[in-house]
Amino acid sequence: MHTAPSPLVDRFGRVHTDLRVSLTDRCNLRCTYCMPAEGLDWLPRAEVLTDDEIVRLVGIAVRRLGIGSVRLTGGEPLLRRGLPALVARLTGLGADLSLTTNGIGLARTAGALKAAGLRRVNVSLDTLRPDRYLAITRRDRIADVFAGLAAARAAGLDPVKVNAVPVRGVNEDEIVPLVEFALEHGYRMRFIESMPLDAQGAWDRSAMVTADELLTVLGARWPLEPVPRPGGRGGSAPAEEWRIAGTDAVIGVIASVTRPFCGTCDRVRLTADGQLRNCLFATEESDLRALLRGGADDAGIERAWRNTIARKGPGHEINSAGFVQPARPMSAIGG
Numbered sequence: 001m002h003t004a005p006s007p008l009v010d011r012f013g014r015v016h017t018d019l020r021v022s023l024t025d026r027c028n029l030r031c032t033y034c035m036p037a038e039g040l041d042w043l044p045r046a047e048v049l050t051d052d053e054i055v056r057l058v059g060i061a062v063r064r065l066g067i068g069s070v071r072l073t074g075g076e077p078l079l080r081r082g083l084p085a086l087v088a089r090l091t092g093l094g095a096d097l098s099l100t101t102n103g104i105g106l107a108r109t110a111g112a113l114k115a116a117g118l119r120r121v122n123v124s125l126d127t128l129r130p131d132r133y134l135a136i137t138r139r140d141r142i143a144d145v146f147a148g149l150a151a152a153r154a155a156g157l158d159p160v161k162v163n164a165v166p167v168r169g170v171n172e173d174e175i176v177p178l179v180e181f182a183l184e185h186g187y188r189m190r191f192i193e194s195m196p197l198d199a200q201g202a203w204d205r206s207a208m209v210t211a212d213e214l215l216t217v218l219g220a221r222w223p224l225e226p227v228p229r230p231g232g233r234g235g236s237a238p239a240e241e242w243r244i245a246g247t248d249a250v251i252g253v254i255a256s257v258t259r260p261f262c263g264t265c266d267r268v269r270l271t272a273d274g275q276l277r278n279c280l281f282a283t284e285e286s287d288l289r290a291l292l293r294g295g296a297d298d299a300g301i302e303r304a305w306r307n308t309i310a311r312k313g314p315g316h317e318i319n320s321a322g323f324v325q326p327a328r329p330m331s332a333i334g335g
Contacts, residue, residue: 003065006050008305009154010312012264013238014195018069019061019095022272022333023053023080029102030138033167033194037138047273051103055089056271057301062093067268070095075272078105084112093118098122100163104141106148110155121152122161122190125172128181136170149187159188161252167194175209175217183249185235190239190252211240211255218251219243262315268308271333277303278312 005202008016025043030036049057061067070090077083078101096119103123110121125145127133132143162182166172175191184191194208219222227241227250232302238250238261255261269277272290286308291301 005064008065008067008309010189010309012312012314014263015066016266016309017067018071018072018267019058019067020073020267022049022059022073022075022270023054023077023086024075026079027074027076027102027270028079028104028139029076029141032136032138033165036145040229043273047289049289049292051086051089053274053289054086056273056292057092057288058090058095060298060301060305063093064298064307065305068096070079070097072097072099074101074311075106076102078109084116087113087116087118100124101148102137103145103148103152105144106128107144107151110148110151110157114155114157118157120159120161121157122163123149123152123164124165125149125175125178126164126166128177129174132171132174141257147187153186159187161190161191162166163190163192165192166214168207168209170207172209175214176221179221179251180220183244187284188250188252191255192254208257210258211253212258214253215242217263224251260315262293268302268305269333276308278308279334284311 010016025040025048027035027039030039045123046128061070072087072090073078077099078087087097098115098120099113099118100122101124103125106121106123113121115121123145126136127142130140133145134140149160149162162178164174164178166175169246177212179189181187186190191209191211191214195213202279215224223245225245227243229240238254238256240255240259242251243249265279267280269280271277271285274287274292275285276288277285286299286304288304293303296304332334
């Protein structure tokens with residue numbers, strides 16, 4: 001008889017059911033808020049988890065730890081060779097599978113990913129203007145992103161979410177146009193507060209457009225009604241959602257800095273080189289790759305996983321004087 005897995009609980013009683021898996025630290029953009037123009041020193045291929053290793057770790061997470069939701073991230077996950085085959089294997093484990101991407105390779109892969117069992121995609125897009133996209137990403141690829149979004153919707157990856165990070169002096173004048181674009185094409189718009197996760201360590205809090213500012217701008221354009229969170233106020237979903245009154249259109253706002261949701265966080269992260277992180281801003285990691293390659297059995301890996309979550313702190317402390325930015329940038333941690 002199959003027994004239900006014991007929940008993955010930390011010392012604050014938070015149950016972890018959401019796993020973020022980075023498939024690569026490589027990216028085909030060079031976004032100014034993420035990495036320098038010349039890129040970063042990518043992980044050597046031998047250090048990156050193989051498909052078999054990813055499937056084994058996700059299998060342990062689903063069968064033994066109660067993980068129900070798996071999101072594939074990067075870097076840019078569409079750069080991973082043979083991705084549809086890996087998606088099919090992961091879908092077979094029984095997890096709800098989604099993916100975060102810059103959208104550049106989505107036009108040619110959306111159909112295959114959907115057929116392999118992928119449910120949803122989040123596409124990062126901070127501007128609708130080709131000149132501004134080039135300035136932000138250092139690549140002239142916005143047409144590919146638009147094509148990728150359309151392909152994802154046509155393939156039935158639903159909902160297609162568009163993620164934007166508004167930054168003062170860069171793109172804050174596009175908050176309303178981005179929502180109008182999403183409404184026109186049937187996408188779901190989400191805005192994310194800028195976070196200190198750039199490789200250069202140049203994050204400037206004063207350039208961050210806060211959730212309150214966002215809602216003021218949006219509220220001046222549309223009447224907004226708060227959408228109740230699943231499970232009430234303490235629901236674990238990071239996005240606060242607002243419905244445009246009289247419609248089905250929903251706008252998400254992720255206030256990681258000004259209204260952190262650490263108290264209900266249910267996420268754990270696996271980097272492309274097999275390091276387990278109990279927080280996006282963690283300053284320590286657990287080396288699951290070494291256990292895998294050293295011959296550890298599933299029970300040993302499960303113990304390491306539980307021990308890592310047991311050490312999780314109460315929150316990320318961005319707003320405290322003692323905050324230390326992680327040594328790894330977002331591209332290496334996984335979104």
